[in-house]
Amino acid sequence: MQLTVPARRGNARSCRLQRPSLLLHAMSKYPVGDIETKWQNYWETNKTFKVTEDPAVPPEKRRYILDMFPYPSAAGLHVGHPEGYTATDIYCRFLRMRGYAVLHPMGFDSFGLAAETYAIQTGTHPRTTTEANINTFRRQIKSLGFSYDWDREVSTHKADYYRWTQWIFLKLYERGLAYVAKVPVWYCEALGTVLANEEVLATPEGPRSERGNHPVERRPLRQWMLKITAYADRLLDGLEGLDWPESIKAMQRNWIGRSEGANVRFAMSDGSGDIEVFTTRPDTLFGATYMVLAPEHPLVGKITTAHQRAQVDAYIERAKLKSDLERTELAKDKTGVFTGGYAVNPVNGEKIPVWISDYILLSYGTGAIMAVPAHDQRDFEFARQFDLKIVRVVAHDGEPDDESDMTEATPGEGVAVNSGRFSGLTTLEFKKQIVEWLEEKGLGSKAVNYKLRDWIFSRQRYWGEPIPIVHCEEGFVPISADDLPLRLPEVESYTPAGTGESPLAAVEDWVGVDCPDGSGQRGMRETNTMPQWAGSCWYFLRYLDPQNDKELASREKIDYWMPVDLYVGGAEHAVLHLLYARFWHKVLFDLGVVNTDEPFMRLVNQGMILGEGGVKMSKSLGNVINPDDIVDSFGADSMRMYEMFMGPLEIAKPWSTNGLAGVHRFLDRVYRLSQRPLSDDAPPDNLVRLLHKTIKKVTEDTDTLAFNTAIAQMMIFVNELFKEEELYRALWEPFVLIISPYAPHLGEELWEQLGHEPSVSKVTWPAYDETLTRDEIVTVVLQVNGKVRNRIEVSADTPADELERLALGNDRVQQWTLDKEIVKCITVPGKLVNLVVR
RNA sequence: GCCGGAGUGGCGGAAUUGGUAGACGCAGGGGACUUAAAAUCCCCUUCCCUCAGGGGAGUACGGGUUCAAGUCCCGUCUCCGGUACCA
Structure with missing residues (x-):
């Protein structure tokens, strides 16, 4: 997955960032490089962290600890990656020593835009770039000594992986959850392609492409869509039981945006049609004094009078050029045009004017509203702007009775006034009664709306999973699951076709194909590919059974490990990735493929690591820290421990090379201490007590991911030991065990020096005596x-x-x-x- | 605006169910070792006053509850993240 750090663009060569001069001064008494190389080789050769599904391990002793896998960018690993990866690594090593079977895999989210952009510029195949980047990432990740089971590595761009991404797509299609629709998308004439929302910027000159600053416009184009809205309620309700940060849950709830209300039909006074609106406040129907349609609303053409036609058309033209952003955030003043048409308010028979305005979005609700200016701020502003009638229908304490005195709308609940026989009812009661009344009269009904929209699933790109569908005379025909994977063909040019189609459209002998239905007719392959999110929606399942060529993962293995117990990654994936993955997981659950409705039981977001001084790390500021440089000068153990010592995992914190040096000094002290002659004498009572306190603190803090305070306690312990003449084995051995998840290379080395067989990671975590901790x-x-x-x-x-x-x-x-x-x-x-x- | 989170020394941050505010680290100061420096080791280090015993203030700000508040309650401000005519 892509971190939201400034990504290097269009250059796949590895580039060494400037070394902070302080790094060169790192002095080390202990042979960091030798030790770290030695143990990394040992782990690799002995497959120390390989895990298999042993039925003898009871379910409560199994844990699945997952990191968000990286998008292998040309820039290489960023200091933000090792933060989360170190946290889970310490936790996994801790769990193993506590007798758990731990699944802890790593892989690569390897389809994506950057490699394709580079391909367009240089002609280098995205696979070549991507796989070179993966090799760099893998080397960098391994250099930090993480305890992944590398036999389970996956990359989403490999055919034996995306075969199953395509398989899931076919299942979605079978269930009616994948469909084609014409939806307005951003099209860029100059680039010859459709752009994603996040690739379009709002500028003073209007919407422009992020790349090249070319003008873009909305065009209704045929796109594959996934019906995520069908799962809106389940995605909302499922959040309840999850141990996730409250902020992420809130963001997902807000994104889904469920609201309850009613749909109400207003007839045009001249019988030219009906306007249906969605409202959350049907109790304010008597205060609806005008209506507003979105400019793109299909009824606009029909109801506009000849007299107003020219103005309305001009307004629609202007609205087309505005981005959603401009239509909302940037537009302070309300704009709009009267259509000349009138509707009839069904509750009181009043004739009310129908306007169009771009503050009404076609994509939400019915694309039309009844305006209640007295009790809705937007409607109020619009009414004041165009001098439309305002009628109060909800009474609140201490308000002026005269609408002309109002300075703003009063959106709160209260008691109905000016509402015929409903006057006097509370908002809640009114809502209930009016919906009943509307249903009785056939004028409307209870309704639920969501902000969540269906997921635009196609991209006009080369470097993504081909959609396994053939267009035949009788319609779409899916490729048989047995014929997957549908491989990406080789192409001559990675540049989009210029017709809004992907580069695949130019590969004639790939596009033309016999229909999979066996009719003997010729068909055309779908040339759109899937978005980058697709592969990351289910990768955690493939880790369970990465070699399986019969199914995406065997049910036995799914039952053995799933769901994920702890998922750690950046908050930038709060909504999209986590929502999409939950959606697919629910579909897979309905299909009987997986054992739970939710994939990730516990979620932790690591905080961002800022540059020195608390500013964002960026190439332009020249304050980017390259993990390779840190490992070279201070060692992986120092890097790991420093990142954990900086502060709580979840918060943003600034990098400090001095702080790193301090942690390095501590590890150096530990090593020098270890070189003292060992004593088998009974250690003094005060040190025994400190040991037990330390074991207790480190045990509890590691268990709760409070690594910074665990490290502080280890420092206290070492400071005390350092003052002693002798090094007591009875104190030192347990200490080596508890520091080993944090500084695993040093841990292995010291354990071996104590005369034990490797690996320290297989040794049982030390116990503490509660009475000795007091x-x-x-x-x-x-x-x-x-x-x-x-x-x-x-x-x-x-x-x-x-x-x-x-x-x-x-x-x-x-x-x-x-x-x-x-x-x-x-x-x-x-x-x-x-x-x-x- | 709305939602979520956070405000503690010069800095990163500690602080159990309310019970010694500032653990640990960085930076700074002093000392030891050294021909010298680096490295290392030891000590000091919230601020103000001080008769050198201590005293006063202090966890964004203003109130409150309590024997006791960084911690609980009410209000205000600031910062960070998200989101925004969603009817």
Whole structure:
């Protein structure tokens, strides 16, 4: 998946970014490079982290920990990638040592625009570029010592992978969830192609292509669509049970945008047709004083009077050129034109004018509204702009009765007024009764609307999954699942055809094909390809069974591992990827392919790593940190540990090379400590207690992904050990175990130096003794009126009355209680005594 | 505007069910070692006042609850992320 970092464009050569000069000063006492190479080779040769489906492992001891796989860009790995990957790696290593079977795979989201753009410019096949980039990514990821099971690696552009992406598409098609429709999309004359919304920018000169700054316009073009709206309610309801950040859930809810209301039909006064509107406030029907249609609304032509025709046509022309953005955000003033037509308000028979305006979007609801200016701010502004009638139909406390005094609409709920026999009803009750009334009269009905729209699934591109459909005389004929994969043909040019078709349209001997229905007729292949999102919708299933050529993954393996227990990645995928993947998963669930309705039980977003000084990392600022440079100068363990020490995983935090050096210093200290002669003597009691506290803290914090505080505790422990002459084996061995998920190369090395067989990752995580985690002597705070006046050291089990006696007898305390009456005494054993005086 | 999140030293950040604010690290200061420097080790380091015992203030701001508030409640401000004529 693509991170929203400034991607390098149109240049696939690897480029070394400038090294911060500080890196060159990294001094190291321990042989970082040797150690890290040694253990990476060991893990690779011994397949240390290969995992298989062992039926002896009970289900509650299995975990599927997933990283968002990267889009292999030419720029190589970014410091943002290792953050999430390190977090899951530490967690996985921890879980394994705690006796879990852990599935932890990695792969590549390898279809995408950047490689194709480069192909257009240079003629290099996108596969060549992509696979070179994958090799770089894989090398970089391996250099950080992550414990992936590399035998499960997948890449979405490989035919044995996209075969199953196409298979899922066929299933969607079979179920009526994939269809073709003419929808307005951005078309760029100069580039000869359709552009995605995110490839179009709003500029003062109008909408322009992101690439080349060419003008673009909306054209209704034939596109493949996926009926995600059919799953809107399930996508909404499914969020309830998920352990996801509240913000992501809120964003998905907002994106789906469910709203309840009613559809109401208004007849034209001249009988020229009916206008249907959607409203969430049917209780304000009596306040509907005019209507507005979207400029593209099909009824506009029919109801416009001859007198208004020229103005209306001119307005429609202008609206066409505006982007959605301009029609909404940028437009402060309302614009619109009267059509000359009138509709009849069904509740009171009043004739109300029908206008068109671009504040009404054809794509939402019915593309038409009843305007209630008294209680809707947009309608209010429009009414004031064009001097239309305003009637209040909801009473709120303390409002002026005269509409001419109103300065803004009052959208809240209240009690109905000016509403005939419905007057006096509360908003809630009114809504119920009016819908019943409308249904009785056949004028309308209860309705639900969504902001969510069907997913435009086709791209006029080369580097994507071909859509396995043939256009035959009798219509679309899907390719038989047995004939998949439908491979991408080789092409001579990657440039779009200029007709709004993909480069595939030019490959005549690929496009022309016998119809798969066996009729003997000739047909034409679909030349659109799938969008980049397709491959990432289900990759986590392919990891389960990557070699399977009979099905996308066997049901046994799905049952063994799914659903994903923890999914870590950037918040930039909050809506699209996570919504699309959930949608496909629900379809697969309905098909009986997968075992759960939701794929990802727990989601964590790692925060962005900013440049030094808290600004965004960007090439133009020259503050981009290249992980390769860090690994070269400080080592992978320092890089990993520093990124975890920076702060909580979820928050954005600035990079600091000094901070990195500090963590490196710590690891260096650990190594130097390890070179001291080992002692088998019993260690001092205070250090044993510190060890148990440390094990407890690191255990709990690793379990909750609070890596920064776990590392702080390890630093405290090492600082204390460092002060001792001797290195006690009884303290050192457990410490090597708990640091090993964090600094795995050093962990392996030290474990081996302790005389053990590798790998440390197979050793059981140390236990702690709860009683040893508590201090025997504690500091108790003596307060007078809540202010700390003294501290005393007492045995931890000193009872309350004894503490109270000690407090009252304390001379520093007495200075503050002298001549005062002691009103109250609060004692918290082991913590404090607070004397309240007057 | 709406939704979500966050405001703690010079900086990144700690702080259990309300119970010692500032753990750990960075930066800074002092000392040790060294011919010297680097590296390393030790100590100090929220701010203000101080008779050197301490005292006062302090977790964005203003209130409140409480013996006790960074933590709970009400209001305000700022910043970050998302979204925006969605009828």
